[in-house]
Amino acid sequence: MSVNHDLSALADLCGILPSFYGLNGGERVTSPETQRALLAANGIDVSNDDAIRASLHALRHEVDDRWFPQEVIVESGVETPQEFGLGAEWDIRLDGSDEIIVSGEPRDYITIPPLASGIYTLTASASGRTEIITVLAAPRRLPDIATLTGRDTLWGTTIALYGVRSGRNTGLGDFEDLAQLGEVFAKQGAGFIGVNPLHTMGYCDRAAISPYSPSHRGFLNTTYIALDHVPGLDVAPDLTEFAQTCSADTVQYQAHKDAHSTALETLFKTFKTSGDNAAKSAFAKFRTDGGPDLANFAKFEALSELHGTDWRAWPDKPTSPKKTRIEFHMWLQWVAATQLAQAQGRAKAADMSLGLYLDLAVGSRRDGAESWCEQDAVATGVSIGAPPDHLSPEGQNWDLAAFAPRKLTALRYAPLRRILAQTMRHAGIIRIDHVLGLNRSFWIPDDGSAGAYIRQPFESLLAVIKIEAERHSCAVIGEDLGLVPDGFRDMMRDHGFYGYSVLQYEKDDHGAFRDPQHLPSQVLSCFATHDTPTVKGYEIGRDIDWWEKLSWVDEHAAQRMHDDRKGEVASLSDGADFRSDIHNRLASSSADLVAVQLDDILGEVEAQNLPGTIDQHPNWRRKYDVTLENLGGDARLIATSQMMNAAGRGATPRKVDT
Structure with missing residues (x-):
């Protein structure tokens, strides 16, 4: 039997797809080189032919030798008979706890009793042998907006928080701005206010600015801390140091971070000496509740100050940071979490039905805190990306870390659970970027071999999301753009996910725009995203201008694209007011949720981001x-909100039957 046959068998056992169909419908076969790279990323030894055969034998033995399944998924609150038992004695504990919730006598078949939503371990012992089964008890569906708000339809806005100007901020929008924005839009009848991901970018990092390339998704970006609203302190910052960042036409990240960090250092010292006792007690509780995860993250931040932001270049035995620096980074997270919680509380108090709509990025930077803190779960030697699709015909390498399925399963999904909890605890609704990654993830090896898809533990990941969403009373949107397998969207709707419908892409097989009143209802509908042209940019073909400017298309192709765009604009509007016509299409659509970008309300031309660029576009x-x-x-x-x-999307709730 050839080694390539064994390699393919090993790849299949680990969920690596043998092929996939690309943008133009052609089949792309996964090469042996890619199989090796992706297997190694999962911690499988494929260093030589003998290692491949040994790994295949060990993996098959691991599967065949078990008497009981590795994990089972049950509906929470429902008694669930299982097809295994073998006369085993068994008990169930909540994951991470030694307390036995329930135990059972030996039977041929085990019946799992009704369990509250959560993740459990079932320990079964028979004939001198003990095995542990992970039990995921999840609700049947995610929370929906009707249950959460008493409304069937809502509208809201999406905002680039960093770009907000105010008379009190320091040149970059902050959490106090977010709280005030929530109150402003609540008065206009909006049911939610969405912002870019708020994940930490790394305290010391001065280069990373894309909110979709965070350092750690389980912690907050402290650059958004409002200096004049630090809990426990009654001080106002000196804005003299921020004169340049406030007056600049664009966000000056490095200059802002330098001045902002200096101010935070001073505020921490003041807090230590004269912060009020109630705030100090709240901080102490935050540290205790954060446990080892918070301490480990804070240690990473402190180590970054000593050894640089890329942990992969750290010495084998890095110098230990001072405890006061670790405490400082814990304090920053407490301040950020407190201010974000207040923003959500103020939005809800102003009768904004859902409040904050937060974004969960698809991954974290490979040099950042998440990949260091979660080394036991992260794949090595690969990056998450996407094959060519209509969003990016050249394909994309996001240089983001990926969770390895085998490793994540062995940890009972704890790293993902922590990340979800961080995003959901201060939100009424979240959006999971590139939700297709829950089913299969496109990995690009560092060795130069072609990218390929690897299957994820899809049903288990859905269960984890439903568990956390129920715990935090949070609805979930799955960003399902791009190349999506047949039936995927329907399956996600069955689990309670809201889809993501971008009107400028909603076309039928003949290229005509679909009637928005005939779209699926269980979606959030918008015209544009941070990665697409704004309404005004679309109308004038600003995106096409950029493609020509960057030599992605030549002059003749650009002219053809402009001609096509004029026809599209004409089919969407009667020509009087394109922006108003687009917003009217959204308002009258069949979508449960409608989002209008602040960019489009204000008539902005430039998109927030042009995929495929870094510095060429702002x-x-x-x-x-x-x-x-x-x-x-x-x-x-005012006109948009009216x-x-x-159209009946105002956020005043109707009475919910109890």
Whole structure:
């Protein structure tokens, strides 16, 4: 038997797809080189022919030798008979606890009693042999907006928080701005306010600015801390140091971070000496509740100050940071979490039905805190990316870390559970970026071999998400753009996910725009995203101009694209007011949720991001022209909200039957 046959068998056992179909419908076969790279990323020894055969034998033995399944998924609150037992004595504990919840006498078949939503371990012993089974008890569906809010339809806005101008911020929007924005939009009848991912970018990192390339998704970006609203302190920052960052037309990340970090250092010292006792007690509780995960993250941040932001270049035995620096980074997370919780609380208090709509990035940077803290779960030598699709015809390498399925399963999904909890605890609804990655993930090896798909423990990941969403009373949107397998969207709807419908991509097989009143209802509908042209940019073909400017298309192709765009614009509008016509299409759509970008309310031309570029386009840097103080009275916002509310999307709740 050839080694390539064994390699393919090993790849199949580990969920590596033998092929996939690309953008143009052609089949792309996974090469032996790619199989080796992806297997190694999962911790499988494929260093030589003998190692491949030994790994295959060991993996087959691991599967065949078990008497009981490795894990089972049950519906929470429902008694569930299993097809295994073998006369075993058994008990069930909540994962991470030694307390036995229930135990059972030896029977041929085990019946799992009704369990509250959560993850458990079932220990079964028979004939001198003991095995542990992971039990995922999940609700049948995710929470829906009707249950959460008493409304069937809602509208809201999405905002680039970093780009918000206000008379009190320091040149970059902050959590206090977010709280005030929630109150402004709540008065206009909006049911939610969405922002870019708020994950930490790394305290010491001055280069990373894309919120979709965070250092750790389980902790917050402390650059958004409002210096004048630190809990336990009654001080106002000196804005002299921020004169340049406040007056600049674009966000000046490095200059802002330097001045902001200096101010935070001073505030921490003040807090230590004169912070009020209630705040100090709250901080102490936060540290205790955060446990080893918070301590480990704070240690990473402190080590970064000593050895640089890329942990892969650290010495084997790095110098230990001082305890006060670890405490400082814990304090930063407490301040950020407190301010974000207050933003959500103020939005809900202002009758915003869902409040914050937060974004969960698809992964973290490979040099960042998450890949260091979760080394036992992260795949090595690969990056998450995407094959060519209509969003990026050249394909994308995001240089993001991936969780290895085998490793994550062995940890009972604890790293993912922590990340989900962080995003959901301060939100009424979240969006999971590139939700297709729950089913299969596109990995690109570092060795130069072609990328390929690897299957994920799909049903288990869905169960984990449903468990956390129920715990935090949070609805979930799955961003399902791009190449999606047949039936995938319907399956996700069955689990309670809201889909993601971008009107500029909603076309039929003949290229005509679909009637928005005939779209699926269980979706969030919008016209544009941070990665697409704005309404105004679409109307004038600004994205096409950029493609030509960057030599992605030549002059003749650009002209053809402009001609096509004019026809598309004409089919979407009667020509009087394109923006108003688009927003009217959204308001009258069949979607349960409608999101309008603040960029489009204000008529911005440039997109927040142009995929495939870094510095050629002002990605993640553009500030809004209107200040927060003037936004509530802006005629464009008022007109948009009146249109949405007239269509029955206002957030005033109806009475929920109890």
